[in-house]
Amino acid sequence: MKNRLLIKLCCIIGAGTVLLFWMIDILSSQAEQSMSSIADEHKQELRDFAKQAEYIYLKQGEAALEVWLDDLREQEKTWIAVAYSDIKPLANSDFTYRYEQGIWLGRSIDWMIHLYFEYNPIMDIPFSDKNTHFLIQLPQRMRPGKYYTYADSAIQFALPLVLLSLLSLVLYQHLMSPLRRLENATKQFSEGNFDVRINASLDSRDDELTALADTFDHMADRTSKLIASQRQMLSDLSHELRTPLTRMDMAVDFLELQLDPKKAADRLRYEAINMRELVEDALTLAYLDTERPKLNNETFDLAELINVICEDSRFEYPKHTLITHLPDQALIKNSSQRALGQGIENVIRNALHYTPTDKNVMVSLSKTDTLYSLVIQDEGQGVPEELLEDIFKPFFRVDKARTLSDAQSELKIGQKRSGFGLGLSLALRQVEAVKGTIKASNYYSADAQKLGLLITIELPCVSAES
Numbered sequence: 430m431k432n433r434l435l436i437k438l439c440c441i442i443g444a445g446t447v448l449l450f451w452m453i454d455i456l457s458s459q460a461e462q463s464m465s466s467i468a469d470e471h472k473q474e475l476r477d478f479a480k481q482a483e484y485i486y487l488k489q490g491e492a493a494l495e496v497w498l499d500d501l502r503e504q505e506k507t508w509i510a511v512a513y514s515d516i517k518p519l520a521n522s523d524f525t526y527r528y529e530q531g532i533w534l535g536r537s538i539d540w541m542i543h544l545y546f547e548y549n550p551i552m553d554i555p556f557s558d559k560n561t562h563f564l565i566q567l568p569q570r571m572r573p574g575k576y577y578t579y580a581d582s583a584i585q586f587a588l589p590l591v592l593l594s595l596l597s598l599v600l601y602q603h604l605m606s607p608l609r610r611l612e613n614a615t616k617q618f619s620e621g622n623f624d625v626r627i628n629a630s631l632d633s634r635d636d637e638l639t640a641l642a643d644t645f646d647h648m649a650d651r652t653s654k655l656i657a658s659q660r661q662m663l664s665d666l667s668h669e670l671r672t673p674l675t676r677m678d679m680a681v682d683f684l685e686l687q688l689d690p691k692k693a694a695d696r697l698r699y700e701a702i703n704m705r706e707l708v709e710d711a712l713t714l715a716y717l718d719t720e721r722p723k724l725n726n727e728t729f730d731l732a733e734l735i736n737v738i739c740e741d742s743r744f745e746y747p748k749h750t751l752i753t754h755l756p757d758q759a760l761i762k763n764s765s766q767r768a769l770g771q772g773i774e775n776v777i778r779n780a781l782h783y784t785p786t787d788k789n790v791m792v793s794l795s796k797t798d799t800l801y802s803l804v805i806q807d808e809g810q811g812v813p814e815e816l817l818e819d820i821f822k823p824f825f826r827v828d829k830a831r832t833l834s835d836a837q838s839e840l841k842i843g844q845k846r847s848g849f850g851l852g853l854s855l856a857l858r859q860v861e862a863v864k865g866t867i868k869a870s871n872y873y874s875a876d877a878q879k880l881g882l883l884i885t886i887e888l889p890c891v892s893a894e895s
């Protein structure tokens with residue numbers, strides 16, 4: 430799925446952030462609430478102070494109370510007072526019931542203290558008559574929330590830090606685990622393990638990183654196939670070169686011994702020409718394989734191109750009959766005349782080469798809406814059904830045994846050599862380079878007699894430019 434990783438990250442980070450803010454809010458209000466009440470023993474102490482003040486006032490009078498209050502102030506290092514609550518309304522104002530019944534001068538000791546105010550509030554503990562009040566600014570030692578600053582810092586800073594670090598760790602793992610696999614695979618690949626692939630191990634996810642793994646696998650597939658085919662080609666090429674080199678060695682021996690030097694020189698030239706042809710074909714094949722050139726910049730008449738190739742072939746194979754069914758004109762766009770010409774030529778030459786002289790080869794070109802279909806049909810021995818795909822592989826020849834004996838035999842100079850098995854593999858790549866397809870099949874008579882080989886090349890009338 431496109432952008433799946435982006436959506437996943439947005440959801441996780443978005444939901445995580447909202448959850449974090451919510452947690453901070455809840456935890457800090459809970460911490461404030463639970464830490465801002467005066468401790469029970471301190472409440473009791475304050476109540477005892479009030480009781481004692483009331484006792485002294487009632488039993489010993491105001492002067493004794495004054496002395497006792499002075500001592501207590503000294504002891505608690507705070508402001509302390511005793512007062513009546515008869516606040517009289519002015520200007521005929523009407524006091525609400527609440528004011529008349531329970532006027533207070535300070536805060537009740539059961540109320541919470543606002544921890545964010547620096548000064549301590551004045552606490553109000555009424556005497557039994559409810560009209561006299563013991564007032565005391567809360568002594569510092571009784572102030573609640575001693576650890577509130579730490580708790581608040583933990584909630585505001587440490588908690589987000591820990592949770593965001595955890596979230597980052599989870600996201601990091603989520604992103605890094607496929608990247609580590611990619612790194613590992615790349616390393617193994619660079620060390621020569623060309624079978625390594627990643628995507629199978631990322632089956633459970635379907636995001637941008639899976640696409641990256643796909644791209645790696647695709648690259649690994651293509652590179653490993655390329656390396657394998659290049660290795661195979663190198664080994665085939667060196668094998669193919671051995672025969673002409675042996676013949677050249679022998680020719681040099683003949684020259685040194687002055688045995689028929691003219692024939693030996695001709696042999697050297699002939700083998701050199703064959704070797705050059707072989708090396709050139711192999712190099713073209715390697716170039717088409719590795720470079721995958723885009724051959725799509727020419728517009729030309731396909732019918733004319735085939736006509737020219739057929740004329741040349743008739744000249745080269747004068748004893749064969751080459752029949753053509755071509756339209757007057759067949760314009761093809763975004764293609765390559767050279768590549769396509771070489772590919773078609775290889776196929777037509779094969780048809781003539783593998784068809785007995787008294788038989789026919791037929792070349793016909795037809796057109797559908799978007800495709801040209803070129804059929805090259807011969808009356809040769811055809812190809813065994815199971816080898817129809819193999820004939821497009823480099824250096825593949827159906828009748829290798831015959832070719833080997835050819836190689837070992839005293840091949841006459843000027844005699845047509847057996848092929849290298851490169852013609853069709855070149856044709857395949859050349860046709861593919863112009864976005865076409867090539868297929869081989871045998872065709873049969875009504876009584877299932879094999880009549881010959883039929884090669885079909887399909888070409889888009891206008892190839893895509895890229």
Ligand SMILES: Nc1ncnc2c1ncn2[C@@H]1O[C@H](COP(=O)(O)OP(=O)(O)OP(=O)(O)O)[C@@H](O)[C@H]1O
Binds near residue numbers: 780826828853854
């Ligand atoms: N028209 C055909 N009829 C029968 N067999 C064919 C025909 N075309 C190709 N083949 C078989 O396919 C093999 C591969 O063909 P390809 O053109 O690649 O190589 P080649 O003709 O042997 O050599 P090269 O083209 O390199 O000179 C041939 O060796 C031959 O056995």
Ligand SMILES: [Mg+2]
Binds near residue numbers: 851
């Ligand atoms: Mg050939």
